[in-house]
Amino acid sequence: xxxxxxxxxxxxxxxxxxxxxxxxxxxxxxxxxxxxxxxxxxxxxxxxxxxxxxxxxxxxxxxxxxxxxxxxxxxxxxxxxxxxxxxxxxxxxxxxxxxxxxxxxxxxxxxxxxxxxxxxxxxxxxxxxxxxxxxxxxxxxxxxxxxxxxxxxxxxxxxxxxxxxxxxxxxxxxxxxxxxxxxxxxxxxxxxxxxxxxxxxxxxxxxxxxxxxxxxxxxxxxxxxxxxxxxxxxxxxxxxxxxxxxxxxxxxxxxxxxxxxxxxxxxxxxxxxxxxxxxxxxxxxxxxxxxxxx
Amino acid sequence: xxxxxxxxxxxxxxxxxxxxxxxxxxxxxxxxxxxxxxxxxxxxxxxxxxxxxxxxxxxxxxxxxxxxxxxxxxxxxxxxxxxxxxxxxxxxxxxxxxxxxxxxxxxxxxxxxxxxxxxxxxxxxxxxxxxxxxxxxxxxxxxxxxxxxxxxxxxxxxxxxxxxxxxxxxxxxxxxxxxxxxxxxxxxxxxxxxxxxxxxxxxxxxxxxxxxxxxxxxxxxxxxxxxxxxxxxxxxxxxxxxxxxxxxxxxxxxxxxxxxxxxxxxxxxxxxxxxxxxxxxxxxxxxxxxxxxxxxxxxxxxxxxxxxxxxxxxxxxxxxxxxxxxxxxxxxxxxxxxxxxxxxxxxxxxxxxxxx
Numbered sequence: 001x002x003x004x005x006x007x008x009x010x011x012x013x014x015x016x017x018x019x020x021x022x023x024x025x026x027x028x029x030x031x032x033x034x035x036x037x038x039x040x041x042x043x044x045x046x047x048x049x050x051x052x053x054x055x056x057x058x059x060x061x062x063x064x065x066x067x068x069x070x071x072x073x074x075x076x077x078x079x080x081x082x083x084x085x086x087x088x089x090x091x092x093x094x095x096x097x098x099x100x101x102x103x104x105x106x107x108x109x110x111x112x113x114x115x116x117x118x119x120x121x122x123x124x125x126x127x128x129x130x131x132x133x134x135x136x137x138x139x140x141x142x143x144x145x146x147x148x149x150x151x152x153x154x155x156x157x158x159x160x161x162x163x164x165x166x167x168x169x170x171x172x173x174x175x176x177x178x179x180x181x182x183x184x185x186x187x188x189x190x191x192x193x194x195x196x197x198x199x200x201x202x203x204x205x206x207x208x209x210x211x212x213x214x215x216x217x218x219x220x221x222x223x224x225x226x227x228x229x230x231x232x233x234x235x236x237x238x239x240x241x242x243x244x245x246x247x248x249x250x251x252x253x254x255x256x257x258x259x260x261x262x263x264x265x266x267x268x269x270x271x272x273x274x275x276x277x278x279x280x281x282x283x284x285x286x287x288x289x290x291x292x293x294x
Numbered sequence: 295x296x297x298x299x300x301x302x303x304x305x306x307x308x309x310x311x312x313x314x315x316x317x318x319x320x321x322x323x324x325x326x327x328x329x330x331x332x333x334x335x336x337x338x339x340x341x342x343x344x345x346x347x348x349x350x351x352x353x354x355x356x357x358x359x360x361x362x363x364x365x366x367x368x369x370x371x372x373x374x375x376x377x378x379x380x381x382x383x384x385x386x387x388x389x390x391x392x393x394x395x396x397x398x399x400x401x402x403x404x405x406x407x408x409x410x411x412x413x414x415x416x417x418x419x420x421x422x423x424x425x426x427x428x429x430x431x432x433x434x435x436x437x438x439x440x441x442x443x444x445x446x447x448x449x450x451x452x453x454x455x456x457x458x459x460x461x462x463x464x465x466x467x468x469x470x471x472x473x474x475x476x477x478x479x480x481x482x483x484x485x486x487x488x489x490x491x492x493x494x495x496x497x498x499x500x501x502x503x504x505x506x507x508x509x510x511x512x513x514x515x516x517x518x519x520x521x522x523x524x525x526x527x528x529x530x531x532x533x534x535x536x537x538x539x540x541x542x543x544x545x546x547x548x549x550x551x552x553x554x555x556x557x558x559x560x561x562x563x564x565x566x567x568x569x570x571x572x573x574x575x576x577x578x579x580x581x582x583x584x585x586x587x588x589x590x591x592x593x594x595x596x597x598x599x600x601x602x603x604x605x606x607x608x609x610x611x612x613x614x615x616x617x618x619x620x621x622x623x624x625x626x627x628x629x630x631x632x633x634x635x636x637x638x639x640x641x642x643x644x645x646x647x648x649x650x
Contacts, residue, residue: 011461019455121510122478124485134491140461143489215486216454219478225453260458264447265421267458 011140012257018146018215020253021153025208026230027237027245028160029201035177035240036197038096039088042103044205044230045223046110051076051209052218053114056123065128065214069152073206080202084195107227114220122219149211156207157246164242173197177240232271236278238288247286295373296321298555299348301542302562312569319562320344326351328358335362345575348392348561350374351554353424360389369577371564373557375399375502377427380605382648388577390584390604392561394524396427398640399501399610403522404435404472406612406632411497411520412469413441418459418483419474421448428474428501444468449475454482460490470497480504481511484519493518503613505552508627516615516627522634523613525556525594527625539593550625556593560606563592597636602644607636 026048033041054075058068083106091098126132127145134141164170172193176183184190209223216222233252237244252271259270278286299319306317320342324331331350338344339362347363348371350356356374363370364386371390378384380391407415417432419425429446436443444466447459463471471492475483480500487493503521527550530537539559543551551559567590569575571583581604588599597608612632621627634640641647 008462008465011464012458015457015461018457121506122481124481124511124515126485127489134489140464141491143486145489146457215457215489216482217478217485219454221452222454222478225450257458261462264449264459268450268453 007139009258009261011142012261013254014137014140014142015146016254016257017250018149018253019256020250021149022208022212022226023230023233023252024246024249025153025156025204025211026226027233027249028157028242029204029208030230030234031237031240031242031245032173032197032204033201034234035242036173037088037092037194039099039198040096040103040231041198041201042100042227043083043107043110044103044202045225045227046107046114047076047080047202047205047223048209048212048226049114049218049220049223050079050110051206052125052213052216052222053118053123053209054206055210055213056125056218059125069207069210072210073203076206076209077199077203081195081199083202084198088198089191089194107223111220111224118218118220120220122217122222124217125213127214145214149215152207152211156204160242169193169196229271232275234285236275236285238282238285240289241285241287244285244287295349295351295554295558297543297547298551298557298559299562301539301546301551301555302559302566304546305542306563306566312566313573317562317566324350324352324355324359326355328355331355332358332362335359336366339363339366339368344368345577346371346565346580348373348558348565353378357384360384360386364389367577369565369568369580371561373554373561375424377642380603380647381642385603387604388581390564390581390599390606392564392606393557394502394522394608394610395605395641396424396501397431397642399522400428400431401435401640402610402634403499403501403520403612404432405439406634407470407472407497407499407520408436408439408441411499413439414444414467414469415441415472416444416463416466416468416470416496417446417472417474418456418463419446419448420451420476420479422451424476425451425474432472432474432501449479452477452479454479456483456486457490460486460492464490464492464495468496470499473498473500475500476504477507480507481515484511484515488515503615503628505625505627508615509625513616513618513621513627517617519615520631521613522610523553523628524608524610525551525553526611526613526628526630527551528622528630529594529611533594535591535593535595560590560592560597564590600638600641600644602649603647605641607638607641609636610634 030044033039051072054072055068058071088099131145131148133144135144176190233248237248255270255274256267259267303317303319311317322334346369350359350372351374353374353376356372369388371392372379373393375393377395377397417429419429473483499520503523508516527540530540540550568580568584572579584599585601590597595609597606611630613628614631616627616629
């Protein structure tokens with residue numbers, strides 16, 4: 001089963017960290033949307049997939065990966081705006097199952113559409129030339145692009161944190177997730193905030209897909225398992241908690257990385273075992289507030 | 295796959311059909327889902343009154359199709375990679391298997407890899423029926439050839455994320471990294487192996503190369519990746535019937551026939567040959583006729599049906615990705631490294647497959 005030396009485990013921790021970053025980006029979007037709107041966005045995996053496809057698309061036309069990395073999440077985010085404005089908005093005030101079913105159906109539509117447009121084989125894209133090689137970390141040669149993924153995620157998280165804690169809009173978002181009725185009573189139009197948050201959450205899914213594309217390729221079903229694992233991250237971290245999404249995302253990445261090392265067959269199951277254990281100890285997740293998910 | 299069958303249909307009708315009757319091939323999409331495959335098959339048989347079924351890509355879907363054809367007494371030629379389809383209890387006297395199977399491909403690539411690339415292996419395989427079968431055959435073949443297995447790792451099919459597996463494999467320093475990673479996984483796997491620099495430390499091999507993924511992944515990704523193929527269009531340089539087949543395809547579709555197109559072409563042509571021989575469209579009569587004169591040669595050299603299990607035996611080729619700059623046109627992406635002639639020893643024996 002392999003030895004326990006630091007030299008053997010360090011590479012696992014690093015590869016797990018990159019997995020965790022993608023989970024964090026997906027989970028934080030899900031959590032943001034759920035926290036404010038109590039909408040379980042099941043189309044998140046499909047939007048992640050579209051992020052990867054749009055990256056290929058923009059890359060083909062502009063030949064700039066950097067531009068694609070910015071534009072693709074914006075396209076996905078805009079798509080999110082449209083979905084909120086024209087589909088989900090109609091379901092506010094109804095049972096939370098309705099938006100869940102709607103977004104689930106939407107994800108099926110998006111996956112099949114992707115197959116129709118781009119084919120069933122999927123598309124490949126390469127990391128930009130500047131990040132094509134591997135960097136020697138002392139204990140292993142690590143792909144430069146994967147380090148870049150860690151860097152981008154950290155930068156996005158810092159930006160998001162500043163947005164939520166330091167801006168007026170951020171203040172409204174936080175207030176709106178605590179007590180939407182009170183915020184409305186103060187004369188604030190929450191509809192616009194919901195629209196914005198849904199767009200940002202979807203844009204983050206698009207970014208996750210754009211970042212994952214050069215590592216995994218783009219194919220129609222790429223989000224199917226990712227969305228489930230991301231929900232696990234959200235539940236473990238605490239529904240609606242942004243800090244929880246970050247901590248749990250990194251944690252689940254490490255669980256996958258370390259379990260793969262010792263017992264690859266169990267890697268998938270371990271994710272759910274961790275969720276079960278966390279929920280037994282803290283039913284609302286690590287950073288969750290009791291009552292929010294009811 | 296559809297294109298291959300269309301070529302066969304055109305060719306047969308160009309010659310005036312079978313026994314004066316025109317051949318019509320109907321196409322249905324099984325969506326790689328067993329339930330859909332079964333339903334479409336049922337509709338084809340009951341509503342469209344088709345007399346023969348050819349096709350199937352995913353192994354479990356093909357099994358579902360086979361259940362329907364057996365029930366309705368319709369002859370089925372499977373073009374899917376599977377060990378069970380020609381073995382008891384699933385097979386039947388009217389179930390034929392045109393494609394290769396995990397036993398054959400993994401024995402062939404396994405032995406060739408031991409002889410040519412190295413005897414210290416790590417195997418990584420998709421954790422489902424087809425992946426597990428290949429893994430087992432590869433391990434047995436490695437052992438039989440005096441090789442050492444350093445490790446064998448399952449991964450969940452369709453996960454597309456291999457990075458957590460790679461450091462351990464890298465540390466073990468195998469001569470050969472053998473991967474059983476079908477579909478989009480294949481591209482993700484090779485990308486990640488290369489990004490960790492492992493392509494420079496070990497040889498890469500897999501039971502099969504898939505032309506569609508080879509084309510999508512591109513020459514850089516598949517450079518020096520070894521795998522077997524049932525058919526490759528550049529065989530036209532050495533085989534006259536292959537040249538004819540490629541030319542027909544270029545003319546109609548402006549692209550050479552692919553690996554699965556070749557199976558479906560051959561499958562439809564065999565239905566036609568069987569009907570001509572039997573002078574009947576009755577499933578048993580056609581099946582008996584094919585078993586009575588089992589040898590055929592439609593596009594790549596001699597093939598034959600083994601009488602006990604209706605399994606097709608055929609030549610296959612060991613291929614190697616050509617690499618950037620050496621690709622010939624859009625489809626010339628691999629070099630033929632070796633030809634492995636058809637031989638019944640590569641499959642399990644009739645007795646091993648449950649045929650008395």
